[in-house]
Amino acid sequence: MSEFIRKDGRKYDELRPIKIEAGVLERADGSAYLEFGGNKILVAVYGPRESYIRRLLKPNTGVIRCRYNMAPFSVDDRKRPGPDRRSSEISKITADALRPALMLENYPRSMIDVYIEVIEAEGGTRCAGITAASVALVDAGIPMKDIVVGCAAGKVDDEVVLDLSEYEDKEGQADIPIAIMPRTGEITLLQSDGDLTEEEFQKAIDLAMEGCLKVSELQKEALMKKYSTEQ
Ligand code: UDP
Incomplete structure (x- = not known):
């Protein structure tokens, strides 16, 4: 198992190179830029603030709204601009993954908006988006229980591996993106696409958890x- 080398030269438990920067946009309340392998993702956060879309506000709690968007030039085949089924799904699961870390009950009748712009995509954008969004939420000064972090594991060439590239996502047998709150290990996102035995599934979760903890250190470093330096 540990001898297995992947097509891009990585070991089974190796992440792609990662770069995270906090506070990259002047006009947003909080922002982050993240590179994760070939993924390039920019996140802007606004709020908590009043929203002009009054029907979305709730009297007893704040609301988080996420918009995941892929630039037309972010993938090999031009991506048709505007929302589609996939981006609506990822927007929803991103809000669901981040919500448990936020103390929204402290912000009744307000909204936190998270804009995730995928500038270049290379597999694993939902996890990368969640990871960057969490850094941007901290940068916005929004109190949180934990910094949510995402990472996927999957199955390629009958091996359970960490952090699938686009090629591995397309050619592989399974992809399991997860997001966690690293302090408690609570899982806030778990999706599974493909076929795995029970043992492989458990192995993939363990591997993705380990990956999340490594990425979590890089989130903290970016914020530090x-x-x-601003003090
Ligand atoms: N992708 C693409 N065109 C699209 C959507 C996705 O080429 O319209 C690529 C992109 O690199 C993405 C990968 O396919 O990262 C895997 O997409 P998936 O839906 O599995 O989500 P992700 O792994 O990005 O969270």
Whole structure:
């Protein structure tokens, strides 16, 4: 198992190179830029604020709204601009993954907006988007129980591997993106696409959890870098 080398030269438990920067946009309340392998993702956060879409506000709690969007030039075949089924699904699961970390009950009748712009995509954008969004939420000064982090594992060439590239996502047998709150290990996103035995599934979850903990360190480093130099 540990001898297995992937098409891009990675070991089974190796992440792609990752770069995270906090606070990259002047006009947003919070922002982050993330590179995760070939993924390039920019996130802007606004709020908590009043919204002009009054029907979305709730009297007893705040609301988080996420918009995941892929630029037309972010993938090999031009992506048709505007929302589609996939982006609506990812927007929803992103809000669901981040919500448990937010203390929304403290912000009745307000809205937190999270805009995730995928500038280049190379597999694993939903996890990368959640990871970047969480850094941007911290950058916006929004109190959170934890910094949510995402990472996928899957099955390629009958091996359970960490962090699928686009090629592995397309050619592989299974993809399991997860997001967690690293302090407690609580899972806030779990999706599963493909065929795995029970044992492989457990192995993939363990591997994705380990991946999340490694990425979590990089989120904290990015925030420390931004806030320790500004003092
Ligand atoms: N992709 C693409 N065109 C699209 C949507 C996705 O080429 O319209 C690519 C992109 O690289 C993406 C990958 O397929 O990262 C896997 O997409 P999936 O739906 O599995 O979501 P992701 O792995 O990005 O969370």
